[in-house]
Amino acid sequence: MKLTKYLIGGLAALALAGCKDKLRELNTNPDTIGQTEPQYMFLNAMSDFDNPSRGAVATKAQTDGSHMQYFVYYDGASDGTYYDTQNLNSSTSMGMLSYYYDWFVGTGYSLASIMNYIDNDLDEAEAAKYQDLKAMCGIAKIYEAFRVFQNYGAAVYTQAFDAISDGITLPEYDIFDNEMYEKLDDELAGHIAVLEQPAAAGTFELGVYDPIYGYKLPDGDPVLGAPATRDNYAEQRTLWKKFGNSFRLYMAWIMKDVNGTRFDKVLAETLASGVYENAADGAFTYLNGGEQNGGIYNCAEAADISTLYSVSDNFVTYLKNLDDPRLPLLARANNLYAANTGLQWIQRYYPDSLKFHQVLNKETNRYERVSWDGVFDFGTYPMLAYQGQSPNPYDADKTDAGKFWGKSTFTLRFFAPGYKTGDEDHNKTLFPWTVTNPNDPSDTYTIKTRPDTSFTIEVCSRPQGRYFVAGGGSQYGPYDGQGRNGYDGTIDDRWSIYLRQPLYTYPEFCFMMAYLSADGVNLGTAWGAQEWYDAGVTAAMEELQGDAIRANVQVATNLEHTYEEETYGLQYINPEIAGINDNGVYGITDKIGSYVSSIALGSFSDQKAAIVGQMWIYSYMNPTRMWDWWRKTGYPTIKHVATPADRPTDRLPYWMEPRAEANEENVLEFPRRGALPGPKAANNANYNAARNELLKLPNYGSNYNDNVGRIFWDTQGL
Secondary structure, three states, X not given: OOOHHHHHXXXXXXHOOOOHHHHHHHHHOHHHHHHOOHHHHHXXXXXXXXXXXXXXXXXXXXXXXXXXXXXXEOOOOOHHHOEEOOOOOOOOOOOHHHHHHHHHHHHHHHHHHHHHHHHHOOOHHHHHOOHHHHHHHHHHHXXXXXXXXXXXXXXXXXXXXXXXXXXXXXXXXXXXXHHHHHHHHHHHHHHHHHHHOOOOOOOOOOHHHOXXXXXXOOOXXXXXOOOEEOOOHHHXXXXXXXXXXXXXXXXXXXXXXXXXXXXXXXXXXXXXXXXXXXXXXXXXXXXXXXXXXXXXXXXHHHHHHHOOEEEEHHHHHHHHHOOOOOHXXXXXXXXXOOOXXXXXXXXXXXXXXXXXXXXXXXXXXXXXXXXXXXXXXXXXXXXXXXXXXOXXXXXXXXXXXXXXXXXXXXXXXXXXXXXXXXXXXXXXXXXXXXEEEOOXXXXXXXXXXXXXXXXXXXXXXXXXHHHOOHHHOOOOOOOOOOOOOOOOXXXXXXXXXXXXXXXXXXXXXXHHHHHHXXXXXXXXXXXXXXXXXXXXXXXXXXXXXXXXXXXXXXXXXXXXXXXXXXXXXXXXXXXXXXXXXXOOXXXXXXXXXXXXXXXXXXXXXXXXXXXXXXXXXXXXXXXXXXXXXXXXXXXXXEEOOOOHHHOOOOXXXXXXXXXXXXXXXXXXXXXXXXXXXXXXXXXXHHHHHHHHHHHOOOOOOOOOOOOOOOOOOOOOOO
């Protein structure tokens, strides 16, 4: 591991001023472990904690974001996003699971090594100084381990970490069951107990060597730049305790339907010990833009989220049904705005084309004039600048008059009089040709070099990709003709952008508590479902507003409506949308209170669905966590939505039922688990034994790649 790895992580430059030589020795000579202080070893291990590779950041946004119906590939949703129940060889799973497994194997082993080193290689007095650090290692290790067990149903755990001291080279797999879960929970409780007591005399204060709680957002309004150091160790260790307790309760909630007794125990113990109390308690990692095209958060692969994907129709519809002010901070405006010169040209010379469209009637095989039903009436309805794309693969070619649906763009074509499709020689005789404004005969336009012209209009909104990719992506800028970051604003400031990636946060904790209360659980807290829900929504909105400014999302930071000349018309970086950013940058701070009041739980027919809907919005930057919530709760519900007219209007979240592109009758399904990754060949016997045990479990699936099978905790809907 090279020192540049820490620089990619962003925080190392703040922490390593006095320890570069020690780290260099640690990274190049593994035999020096006994001569390296544990804080350097911890930074070494945690530098990779949920810090995705350049492939993982693309996977999180594009693959898992598509699974959870946030995003859709611009040319149509893919059958492969879902599981084909009619193909036993089909296999699709959440892409981040493989990274979770890799991080667990690498980070988990490193953290266990540090704990073993403190116990066995330091003398008693020196080891006492590092008991806090050992507890923090244990909390992080359980965080990684639970995600693997939860999603794969098995993992090398007990013997893997015993191998550090016992020399086991071919470890057996642990099958995830209640006994294994309780073992993890007991271990986590033991680590929390250390931090619950006053720090021992002489305790080493971890400070900046802790990339989770050694840093915090700077005081004051959100700005670009590095996080501030915390400089308060008592607060730092308390926050680790709260993280441990809050995630411990999350684990118990996931397992509640198969182990209610342990849930009751964990609920009482964690609330007594101390859980998250406000947004500042949440666990995040901080990562900056890094290198040029080689950086984790600055690579072309990840930048595709800003260029090749649309926001889903059901996500946009849900936000619009709620009149949610976050929509412009989550979706970029499409091309439907008054300043679009391509649309201005059409309005001048072919105004009826924005009202009616020629559609082929397949029964008569004749083209008919059909109304657009107002889909181009952006002057009257400015929010048409925010539209989504159907995540149903069967809708890929269903964009037609009256709807924009299966693809992100629509092309309007105009032909010279006498144009004959396929007759190239004849059509060459038709230009130059002149078009006339039907409302002003003196206004004409001559097309000199071709017998037709067309305008491709982006009708579906792209994601605000800057939350995933610092500065919008790779080194290609917005003005060099390549538009690699999708005209998502400048990349000049990417070195200053620190992306704050959620691990387990206060808004998610609030939504869990609200759901539990709405589900009839007596939490024993002063707050009920409404209060937890209100706190979660408020904190989620405040967090998004700050992140939008720190990531330099254009609508939230850019006063100018700049543009780049294109072949046809103007491509705006920050288009002016009436009622959104026509009077300055867009913000939601002053809208939070009224919005929270407007979505009170009592106004919904299904309060649990409303709570999970807010979690769906919040998980925009962490879609894999939304997968946990869907499997646990059954929300959002899956609905058959054949046309825009079928969209639900009940203000509750929904996912669109996916069907195969070539066969409407072939219903696809969302994956529910992963298939355990293969080991090194030498350990195949233990791996095969684990697979055989998994296949014996109820509901696991008909074969190993049956990703709609379930891990034993997943009982929703059975």
